Amino acid sequence: MSGQAAGDALAGHAAGAAEAAAAAERALGLAGHLPVLVVLVPFLAAPLAVLLGARRLTWPITFAAALFSLAAALSLLSGVLGGDAISYHIGGWAPPLGIEYRIDAANAFVMVIVSAIAVAILPYARASIAAEIPARQHVLFHALFLLALAGLLGVAATGDAFNLFVFLEISSLATYVLVAMGAYRDKRALTTAFSYLLMGTTGATFFVIGIGFLYMSTGTLNMADLAQIIAQQPGNRTIHAGFAFIIVGMGLKVAMYPLHLWLPGAYTYAPSAVSAFLAATATKVAVYVLLRFLFTVFGPQYTFEAAELTWVILPLALLAMFAASFIAIFQVNFKKMLAYSSIAQIGYMLLGIAMLSQTALSGTIVHLFNHAITKATLFMVIGAYVLRAGGAFYRDIEGIGRVMPWTSAAGVIGGLSLIGVPGTAGFVSKWLLVQGALEKGWWWMALLVVASSLLAVVYVWKGIETAYLRAPRDDVDRREAPLTMLVPIWIMALSTIWFGLSAEWTVGAAGTAAEALMSGASELPISGGAGH
């Protein structure tokens, strides 16, 4: 009798739970599905753009999908800025078994960066690819662009380690093809894409091996779940090995200094619009993954005490800041110079990670954003130069400041932000990094950050000197860039100034993100550190 009652109660409870779940599902509506829609819309728009086959429809579809992603990412970010996280279960399967999309301030911020850059670059790309890619490939270009975008957004959105790998490969494969599309201007794009593919795949495979080791010891792939179980198993060799594989694998995707060899070629020989998109998003998302694993999955305690990672990342970051800046100075190709400067800027981001304080970490996250808009501006300016002057060598752009005053002025703003001049976005993040260093008592680090900025002055000045202080060449197209390019360039240039002057929004969002990442490890001593 009592058993029967209990059974009834259980059934009633189950039915009630199911009803509640169904009600929650209904209440969820479209807005509740945003965490997956932000990825899914560009992902499904890609085959749609190809299958429709009408060249006139391709661009509107692509742009609409990117715009939707931006709106969704912004709404997600506004939802999590308070410090909470949104957990979305794919197909209703509860984590840790089901795949979870987990949106918090850090990845919502990254998704906003990625989709905003995509929205800005797409109108610009129309004129740019018309000159650089044959017309029959334009549909495919847009489809690949959407796939790369969906992959990058997916990497940011997902809370499942293996799902992350799949999205990483979706975006990477699309990226290899986009880089190879530069072959219509320079055949070296092909070999570059090939070596990028080799290195990228090796990196991704290392990442999978690492995930495998973690799965072996924990039996889960959900990041939040992994974090809990890893915290209970200090000193587990398998997890140590997995940690090393993941860092090296992601290091390749980030272009961490000695693993950066794919980057200069890929950025130089890719079509200009692709360079701008890649430079602004791909490495940034990889840095985010690194952050996610170092801080959320392994936890700062594990990462920086067990593995002494500070003393691995710090020298590499400094090497990147100086060596890559130094190499950038001696380039004859403006685009390649910017590529090397990107490696140096990634050094700054790694520096913020290595310093392991909330200020420095929010410096890293703000720099993700600021460097994205700065580099997007500069690469878009180069694209406009390539369109009019036919090349990106300093030779080609002599005196172009007088021929294309608007484009060049935006370039100067981007250059100033790259150096970190007050009033531009680049200043805000470098300021935070310097502050982080001073908080730790590492005044030498603050000096090094300033010193490497001086190297940036040299290479940026080379560009300005060539563009403004030389006589224009006679054989170049003497027109300003078309408006479709000029407007996105100036939106980016003005936003570098806007986010340089009013930094509350970016610094606030990055602060929330850094706080979420650092939670539970506020006062971590770094053994062997100066000033302790």
Add this chain to the structure above:
Amino acid sequence: MQGVSWEYLVGHANYWLFVTLMMTGLYIVVARGNFVKKIIGLNIFQSAVIMLYISMGKVEGGTAPIFPLDGEIDPAITYTNPLPHVLMLTAIVVGIATTSLALALIVRIREEYGTIEEQDIWEAEQEISARERRQYGEVFGEAGK
């Protein structure tokens, strides 16, 4: 580290296989000059990872993870873990996509350069950059005069 016993060596046979294959693959990617051979190396490297995952899912005495149709699962039966296998299905798809893209790139490289040997391509590219430096490099040399 514990003493290396016979049981240890044999008990970890799948891992030795994985390590050997992985290293072989990675070595081929680095050491071979022919692009197709590099891709073969990359495939061996990826296969090694697939084997790692597959062997990871094996549970001692476990049978194929197929539940009876009536849904009544006998708790006495041990099943192997199917999840790593499913993950590897995805990884295989990724691997195929990577390989086909790489081969397509190799075809295009061969069309443009007439060779798929790393050394020859490197020389051709050195020549191009040397020409570029001659043509474009003296911009700042002039500035010094």
